[in-house]
Amino acid sequence: MELVHPSIEAYLHQLLPDRDPILKEMESFGQEKQFPLVGPLVGCFLYQLALVSGTKRLFEMGSGFGYSAYWFARALPTEGRMILTEGSGELSQKSKDYLKRGGFDKKAIFEIGDAVEILERTPGPFDLIFIDIDKEQYPEAFRWALPKVRKGGLLVADNILWFGQVLDREDRSAATEGIREFTRLIYAADNLVTTVFPIRDGVSVSVKT
Numbered sequence: 001m002e003l004v005h006p007s008i009e010a011y012l013h014q015l016l017p018d019r020d021p022i023l024k025e026m027e028s029f030g031q032e033k034q035f036p037l038v039g040p041l042v043g044c045f046l047y048q049l050a051l052v053s054g055t056k057r058l059f060e061m062g063s064g065f066g067y068s069a070y071w072f073a074r075a076l077p078t079e080g081r082m083i084l085t086e087g088s089g090e091l092s093q094k095s096k097d098y099l100k101r102g103g104f105d106k107k108a109i110f111e112i113g114d115a116v117e118i119l120e121r122t123p124g125p126f127d128l129i130f131i132d133i134d135k136e137q138y139p140e141a142f143r144w145a146l147p148k149v150r151k152g153g154l155l156v157a158d159n160i161l162w163f164g165q166v167l168d169r170e171d172r173s174a175a176t177e178g179i180r181e182f183t184r185l186i187y188a189a190d191n192l193v194t195t196v197f198p199i200r201d202g203v204s205v206s207v208k209t
Contacts, residue, residue: 001164003198009041016040022102026067035064038132038158042200043071046130046156049205050075053154055127058082061115061141062133066095068158072130073104080107083122085115116140124148131157131182135175138182146189149208155192157182161202 019027019040030037038046050058050072056079063069063084072082086092092112099105111118115133119141129145131138138157149155162179165171186194186206194206 001167003161003164003200003202012041016044020102022098023067023070026065026070026098029065030067037064037067038071038203039200042158042203043068045197045199045203047071047075049154049156050128053127053152055154056080057126057128059119059122059126059129059145059148060084061119061129061131061145062086063092063095064132065091066098068130068132069095069108070098070102070104072128073099073102073107076107078107081109082107083109083111083118085111085113085118087113087115116144119144119148122148125150126153128154128156131155132159134178135159135162136178138178139185142182142185146192146208151208153208155186155204155206155208157186157204159201160196160204161198163201 046068056077058072060069060082063086069082069084076082084095089112092110096110099108116137126148127150129149131141133141145155160179160183162176165176166180186192186204191209192206193209194204196202196204
């Protein structure tokens with residue numbers, strides 16, 4: 001299901017400022033490997049969120065080869081730090097290479113393994129936690145992430161509309177049910193103010209009160 005009319009998306013893409021060569025290279029790599037990326041519209045949105053929230057300490061659950069992390073890194077101050085988590089050592093090395101070439105490697109700590117387990121053993125608080133892991137893990141990610149977001153901080157998640165599959169009542173797959181339950185949790189939490197933005201595949205932004 002197309003969440004945004006292709007003509008609208010094309011129009012917005014045309015308005016984006018030119019991206020640096022490394023981001024363009026990462027987009028080409030993702031397309032070549034058919035690796036799902038948040039893309040430049042969402043990337044710019046993540047960059048903006050980190051800027052307006054004054055994020056200095058960030059935890060990314062699911063980093064792939066570093067595309068979203070690269071956008072976040074551009075927003076972090078010099079003393080800012082972000083923890084990247086990825087199950088694949090090969091992809092983690094790829095993200096390290098891209099961030100080093102961009103001059104952002106000193107802002108990044110690279111962890112290989114299960115993102116939820118890494119978050120469990122990593123002390124908070126964080127200014128921003130970004131969730132983009134296996135969708136069936138989203139509810140568990142929520143339960144560990146919420147206590148580790150500072151008051152006034154952001155809990156952000158990708159794929160919240162799951163290409164429209166959340167609307168299919170016959171879809172009871174673990175991934176779709178994980179997204180549905182996570183979305184219910186972020187709206188039901190009395191210490192979160194949540195909005196789902198229907199860009200690309202849906203991005204939720206929750207402010208901890």
